[in-house]
Amino acid sequence: MIKIICGMSGSGKTSFVLKNIRDGEVILDLDFLQECLNIRSTKLLKKIQLLLCEYFINYGKTVYYVTCYPNEDEEMFFQNKKSEYIWINTDIAKCNQNVIKRQRKKDLIFKDIFEFNKRIMEKYISSNIKFQVIDVFNSNERW
Numbered sequence: 682m683i684k685i686i687c688g689m690s691g692s693g694k695t696s697f698v699l700k701n702i703r704d705g706e707v708i709l710d711l712d713f714l715q716e717c718l719n720i721r722s723t724k725l726l727k728k729i730q731l732l733l734c735e736y737f738i739n740y741g742k743t744v745y746y747v748t749c750y751p752n753e754d755e756e757m758f759f760q761n762k763k764s765e766y767i768w769i770n771t772d773i774a775k776c777n778q779n780v781i782k783r784q785r786k787k788d789l790i791f792k793d794i795f796e797f798n799k800r801i802m803e804k805y806i807s808s809n810i811k812f813q814v815i816d817v818f819n820s821n822e823r824w
Contacts, residue, residue: 682745683734683762687750687805688769689798691779693817697769698745707737710747731758738762749797750804768805768812773798775818 686694698708709730711723720726730746731754737744748755753764776793777795805812 683738683759683764684743684745685751685755685766686745686747686769687801687812688771689773689776689801690749690794691776691798692769692771693771693779694747694749695796697767697815697817698747700812702745703743706743706745707733708731708745708747709737710745712747727752727754727819731755750808751810756810766810766812768814770814770816771818773802779818798810 686698688694695708695710698710702708711726711730713733714726714730714733715721718726718729727748730748734744734746735758746755751759769787778799780794780798
């Protein structure tokens with residue numbers, strides 16, 4: 682089983698996973714991979730994330746696959762697998778506030794993080810993916 686955890690940067694994706702993961706389950710979080718492997722290329726990290734996902738599901742593990750929004754390769758990969766999409770429903774103002782508050786080096790280097798969040802929200806709103814919607818932080822917004 683693959684649980685694809687999506688949401689804007691700062692929405693609480695990793696917080697949600699850390700609260701819900703059980704023994705024997707696996708987290709594949711791009712931010713964790715980048716930190717552990719010291720690789721800056723998002724394209725390469727996404728390939729590694731998918732390879733690791735394939736490896737763990739072949740061994741019957743439940744994988745929490747953390748991404749802001751799946752790219753085409755990821756969507757095709759998940760298509761024929763037992764998976765569920767989860768959208769972490771946090772309003773954009775709170776996400777941006779969280780990004781500033783956490784002071785993560787990667788976010789601060791990426792100058793257009795707020796524009797990035799806007800694009801992720803637009804993808805979500807126009808998506809055909811059936812997401813289970815979960816609030817990590819209190820939010821009145823509903824999409």
